[in-house]
Amino acid sequence: MNLLVAQAQQIEAPEIDYGAIAPVLVVLGAACISVLLEALLPKYQRWAVQLVLSLVTLVGATGALILYAQSDRPAQGVATLAGAIAVDSPALFLWGTLLVLAFGSVLLIADRSVEPGGVFVAQAAIRPGTIQDRAQATKTGMQTEVFPLTLFALGGMMTFVASNDLLTMFIALEVLSLPLYLLCGLARRRRLLSQEAAVKYFLLGAFASAFFLYGVALLYGYAGSVKLSAIASAAAGTDRSDTLLFAGFGLLVVGLLFKAAVGPFHAWTPDVYQGAPTPVTAFMAACTKVAAFGGILRVLTVAFENTQWEWRGVLWGVAVVSMVIGAVLGLTQTDVKRMIAYSSVAHAGFLLIGSIALTPEGTAPGVSATLFYLLAYGFTTIAAFGIVSLVRNSDGEATHLSQWAGLAKRSPIVAGVFTFLLLALAGIPLTSGFIGKFVVFSAAIESGLTPLVVIALVASAVAAFFYLRVIVLMYFSDPAPDGPTVSVPGAFTTIAITLGAVVTLVLGLWPTFVLDWAGTGTFLS
Amino acid sequence: MSWVLIALLVVPLVGALVVAFLRKDDTKVKLVALAFSLVELVLAGMLWFAYDPDGDRIQLKSAVDWIPAFGVQLSFGIDGIALVMIAVIALLIPLVIGAGWTEKLPAGRSQGGYLALILVQTSVTVAVFAATDVFLFYVLFEVMLIPMYFLIGGYGGARRQYAAVKFFLYSFLGGLIMLASAIGAYAMASDELGKGTFDWATLVTVVRDADPTTQTWLFLGFFLAFAIKAPLVPFHTWLPDAAAEAPIGVTVIVVGILDKVGTFGMLRYLLPMFPTASKNLAPYILVLAVAGVLYGSLLATGQRDMKRFLAYVSIAHFGFIALGIFAFTSQAGVGSVSYMLNHSISTGMLILVIGMVIARGGSSQISDYGGMSKVAPLLAGMLLISGLTTLSLPGTNSFVSEFLVLIGSFPTQPVATILATVGMVLAALYVLWLYQRMMTGPLRGDALVAAAAGPGAVGDPEKKTSIGDLNKREIAVLAPLVVIVLALGFYPQPVLDVITPTVGATLTEVGVTDPVSVQEGK
Secondary structure, three states: OHHHHHHHHHOOOOOOOHHHHHHHHHHHHHHHHHHHHHHHOOHHHHHHHHHHHHHHHHHHHHHHHHHHHHOOOOOOOEEEOOOOEEEOHHHHHHHHHHHHHHHHHHHHHHOOOOOOOOOEOOOOOOOOOOHHHHHHHHOOOOOOOHHHHHHHHHHHHHHHHHEOEHHHHHHHHHHHHHHHHHHHOOEOOOHHHHHHHHHHHHHHHHHHHHHHHHHHHHHHHHHOOOEHHHHHHHHHOOOOOHHHHHHHHHHHHHHHHHHOOOOOOOOHHHHHHHHOOHHHHHHHHHHHHHHHHHHHHHHHHHHOHHHHHHHHHHHHHHHHHHHHHHHHHHHOOOEHHHHHHHHHHHHHHHHHHHHOOOOOOOOOHHHHHHHHHHHHHHHHHHHHHHHHOOEEEOOEEOOEHHHHOOHHHHOHHHHHHHHHHHHHHHOOOOOHHHHHHHHHHHHHHHOOOHHHHHHHHHHHHHHHHHHHHHHHHHHHOOOOOOOOEEOOOOHHHHHHHHHHHHHHHHHHHOOHHHHHHHOOOOOOO | OHHHHHHHHHHHHHHHHHHHHOOOOHHHHHHHHHHHHHHHHHHHHHHHHHOOOOOOOOEEEEEEEEEHHHOEEEEEEEOHHHHHHHHHHHHHHHHHHHHOOOOOOOOOOOHHHHHHHHHHHHHHHHHHHHEOEHHHHHHHHHHOHHHHHHHHHHHOOOOHHHHHHHHHHHHHHHHHHHHHHHHHHHHHHHHHHOOOOOEHHHHHHHHOOOOHHHHHHHHHHHHHHHHHHOOOOOOOOHHHHHHHHOOHHHHHHHHHHHOHHHHHHHHHHHHHHOHHHHHHHHHHHHHHHHHHHHHHHHHHHHOOEHHHHHHHHHHHHHHHHHHHHHOOOHHHHHHHHHHHHHHHHHHHHHHHHHHHHHHHHOOOEHHHOEOHHHHOHHHHHHHHHHHHHHOOOOOOHHHHHHHHHHHHHOOOOHHHHHHHHHHHHHHHHHHHHHHHHHHOOOOEOHHHHHHHOOOOOOOOOOOOOOOOOOOHHHHHHHHHHHHHHHHHHHOOHHHHHHHHHHHHHHHHHHOOOOOHHHHHHO
């Protein structure tokens, strides 16, 4: 008994810097409240209350973030919760990015104007084609479980990018993934595709998590700790087995690259992007990408910076494979959502270039470049999927490319905005996509990756072809007689698309202020 | 006076906005667009007089910070070469608008959209020539593609989609490779100066002393972009497609103006920034140049389609220009720059005349015409004049420049020059043969035969056979060009005075001096 008491006294409660982690706490707390509301509120009140709660949460979390960022916090960042969470400048930037992108995604998710009752059904698991399934597909009451699920996923993402040890990172990975698996299966139209997407994403994601966990185990065996900084100092000068280190690194990175949809670990991406409800696809494409690359950046620069010469060649190759797969397979796609999925694989390759742009002197010019790229890409993607959700026929969204022919004649504004977004994805100057590519490529050249940059530029040119093909279809082809109509977007979708397009333009013209934010500090090591 | 340059950039954009707002009323749209293009012409005239040929290397400068993080500025300024190119843009745009006054656009397309895009294209192209920041130049180099992409793809012929995408992708790829080189130069500057910059003059001082290997790689990046743009063989295949599918006014802009960005880039960026690499690689580029002259001439001779014919003629001429640039003598350099100007004028005129022929016959196949001088003698005369200036007949403007290129290149590059001279002979062949087939001999082609037989004689009596000679509008479009062709043929001095100091400065930056024989020739 005495022994137990003595042991209990040895365990000290960790210091918690509540101010620093307030944004995460707000989001996760609101997610819990949201679940309670789902249980307690009558059905007709839920949508409005949940929506208001979600938006207020996001605004509140952003406010807490701004307050903390403006306060006299330590410049190099703080590690809190016994060193499990590191709140440093990149983490703050990533949190901000995630919060604003989630704001846009929630607006898309909440929209009920283009599809009566919203794009979600109540039960993902009902067998498609059965009477019950048809009944739930035609029911117009909006299901509101999506709001807490989204908030939980967001909380997981925010924790993920700030995790300072691998175990916290793993938990965060699961917290962000599980709601997404479920969200993918909730599409109101094309139920079978949606269910396939959910199952595929879940199975492959479970594999990837296993890889990640195995890597963590091996690294623990190597370093005797799961802390990123401990791994770095263990690797700095010991005669321990490199096999453990690199096997662990390899498995860990596979798990991370899977989440980031970097080729050749991208196989789930097109199917899931296509099958998931479009607002969820937007959320995944923007926020999951940010979270995954935030994690990759932190792991590579904090834990493995001093072993970069051993692994950089491998990730070099992975980046090439990803860009080539994205650019070449994107050419053959006939579905808009799949095309954007392959485009995201190519973009993941570009982002990986930024992530491995470390100089021998130990500086990482690629970090701020990659952060900027993530923000720019996220906004463009959300707006692009917002547009995709507007082009519809009687079966729901008309995602086959041939149905987009002559769109510019029928709805010039929608076609014009989409053209602008495609040009941004292609990296044409005066859009944020170009500035993003530019900063990433200049960081890469600075750290001696010139051949990789040349390959990336050629891949950009190849990828430009499939973006152009859509523009050609929209502007220069004649519309099909039974073509889709463009729904008049409701206020929410309009705001989300406008937000994305305006940010894409503004960051293309005056990127300086965001570049400054992205470059304010480095990861806490 | 630097406001004139800024006004040249802004006026067409304002015009494009006004035109886009007025797009419902076709006549008003055309008048407004023409008015704005004439204002542009006046401004260009003012710019000509504001420029001092013996002054600074870059004049009428203005700059504001754009992205301070990379030392990128919105900075504009002109040298003699840029001035000449801006002037010729301002000259051609009103003529293009005038020539296209009654042109039928594809169904569902409005004049407003078409002319707004042309005005945007004007502004961006002027900006490309005026940019003095390498980053800004790259940005404009790519942005320039967007209005042109919509002009070809939206208003062109049957295979316009293919042509537009091909045009875009070729130039876009070249531009991206150039971007890699530009970033490389930027990285060198930030190593050396402690702070990165894209300012052209600063980059020149940093990069020109780099070691030859680095220079060669950076050179190749820029060169690829310019070789595609110019276009040099074997990077030329987009041009015939683009020229053939674009509406005739757009063909004038592509062939007459946009392509010059390539040769302009060689003079402004390649030679001063990479002098060592330029000299080392010159033999290979000369091979491409001579190949272009011969290949372009031969293929021009064999073309059945008039618009593709124009494209191959231009490829031959760009070979001459590249020869003059990489011969590294001041005579050849001056010849090349004046060739850039004169090619715009003569080829521009030839394209406009051929556009008038096509407007009458409804076909761009040479075989659909014959004996046209009987029906339209003035038009035939114009085709002859524009053809003769294209083949560089003495007394026309092109002769001066072609002669300067050949005589200036001979002392340093005798073999290449002799081979290129064959191109002059072939030029006479392809131009005169074209004229002979289309204008002389018995009447050929449905439209022409019908017209000669009198109104309503053949086929549907209701259908008017409207093959007439040039009308007043067409004469007004072509007359200034005839005057300029002859004026510059007999008295090219004002243009050469503007060009010579800039070319001299460029060659000094490369570090070459004229061989003795050229200096004696002066």
